[in-house]
Amino acid sequence: MSAHDSNSFDPTPEDRFSFGLWTVGNPGRDPFGPSVRPTMDPNHIVRQLAAIGAWGVNLHDNDLIPFDASASERDRIVKEFKATVADTGMTVPMCTTNLFSHPIFKDGAFTANDPKVRAFALQKTMTAIDLGAELGAKIYVFWGGREGSEADACRDPRAAWQRMREAMDFLCGYVKDRDYGMKFALEAKPNEPRGDIYLPTTGHMLHFISTLEHEDMVGVNPEVAHEVMAGLSFAHNVAQALACDKLFHIDLNGQKIGRYDQDLRFGSEDQKGAFLLVRLLEGTLGGKPYDGPRHFDAHAYRTEDEAGVWEFAKGCMRTYKILAQRAAAFDADAEVKQLIAEQEDRELDPLLSGGYTVQKAAALKGLDVDVDAVASRGLGYERLDQLLVEYLLGVRS
Numbered sequence: 153m154s155a156h157d158s159n160s161f162d163p164t165p166e167d168r169f170s171f172g173l174w175t176v177g178n179p180g181r182d183p184f185g186p187s188v189r190p191t192m193d194p195n196h197i198v199r200q201l202a203a204i205g206a207w208g209v210n211l212h213d214n215d216l217i218p219f220d221a222s223a224s225e226r227d228r229i230v231k232e233f234k235a236t237v238a239d240t241g242m243t244v245p246m247c248t249t250n251l252f253s254h255p256i257f258k259d260g261a262f263t264a265n266d267p268k269v270r271a272f273a274l275q276k277t278m279t280a281i282d283l284g285a286e287l288g289a290k291i292y293v294f295w296g297g298r299e300g301s302e303a304d305a306c307r308d309p310r311a312a313w314q315r316m317r318e319a320m321d322f323l324c325g326y327v328k329d330r331d332y333g334m335k336f337a338l339e340a341k342p343n344e345p346r347g348d349i350y351l352p353t354t355g356h357m358l359h360f361i362s363t364l365e366h367e368d369m370v371g372v373n374p375e376v377a378h379e380v381m382a383g384l385s386f387a388h389n390v391a392q393a394l395a396c397d398k399l400f401h402i403d404l405n406g407q408k409i410g411r412y413d414q415d416l417r418f419g420s421e422d423q424k425g426a427f428l429l430v431r432l433l434e435g436t437l438g439g440k441p442y443d444g445p446r447h448f449d450a451h452a453y454r455t456e457d458e459a460g461v462w463e464f465a466k467g468c469m470r471t472y473k474i475l476a477q478r479a480a481a482f483d484a485d486a487e488v489k490q491l492i493a494e495q496e497d498r499e500l501d502p503l504l505s506g507g508y509t510v511q512k513a514a515a516l517k518g519l520d521v522d523v524d525a526v527a528s529r530g531l532g533y534e535r536l537d538q539l540l541v542e543y544l545l546g547v548r549s
């Protein structure tokens with residue numbers, strides 16, 4: 153089978169693709185209209201995901217268990233779901249808590265002004281962490297859906313930051329006490345549903361994590377759409393997280409800049425950004441690849457019926473694999489390698505790395521840089537970028 157046989161891009165469990173119950177299960181409700189698709193049973197979703205080659209299924213507590221379920225109802229639902237996951241050979245790599253749908257969370261959860269809301273948020277999260285542990289999840293995501301404000305006069309934003317720290321320290325303590333072996337992945341978003349959300353980008357999260365009591369067990373879960381909403385380069389954000397060994401999970405989807413959170417099929421928008429992201433995650437440029445799940449946090453267009461939902465899911469996975477193949481071919485291209493290598497003068501490496509010494513300072517001060525010659529060099533980036541575009545468009549391989 154050649155690399156260009158379209159079947160070779162069909163997903164398999166070895167690719168470790170995962171979807172949330174809330175993604176393929178999204179019934180198409182939006183602020184302007186109701187559901188356009190029937191709600192799907194979680195067990196049906198798991199069976200369908202397995203059938204199309206996915207590996208994992210993720211969930212919020214209330215994607216599986218209704219908010220007001222009784223203990224016996226909860227146990228029945230979990231038992232059936234666990235059996236379906238086992239029967240299909242699927243896995244539950246990640247779980248999270250819905251701390252945004254119920255009206256009690258209208259002013260946030262961990263950062264809300266009312267201590268009863270904060271206490272309930274901790275209670276709900278501990279219960280949901282127990283569920284995640286029961287399902288075998290090793291990653292627990294925190295997206296602070298309503299941790300933000302419109303009437304900013306309501307609290308000192310420093311108090312919100314401090315409350316978030318206290319909640320994370322507490323919940324890390326809970327997971328350690330229970331010996332669940334879970335890691336936390338924090339997900340940033342700049343706005344929506346709140347006017348402004350605290351800790352709005354992955355960069356903010358990375359710093360926040362460095363202030364936590366158990367920072368070793370906390371990383372990030374960057375989402376394409378969320379960083380693009382903030383007008384940022386997603387690949388740059390992910391690269392910083394990878395460089396700090398903090399990329400614990402990732403939310404792949406598609407987004408147009410300057411819009412509401414679209415959660416579109418992965419690779420359906422900004423194919424160049426998606427190419428550069430997959431190149432980074434797969435390590436085709438040479439860096440250490442990302443070794444976590446390839447998770448899609450996206451949903452089908454509101455125009456679709458259930459058949460369209462599975463086309464959407466297959467599309468996310470196929471596009472990822474196509475981009476991985478395109479990135480590998482691009483980075484194996486001799487001309488590409490040469491254009492990148494030409495910019496690197498290894499001779500000065502000893503002076504530029506390894507930190508300060510008196511000798512290096514003296515050598516740098518004495519260095520004779522021909523500034524005019526260096527400044528007048530063309531860098532060949534037009535050619536390099538065009539080669540990227542030609543790989544992306546499939547005319548060079």
Ligand SMILES: [Mn+2]
Pocket residue numbers: 375377378413414415449
């Ligand atoms: Mn989103």
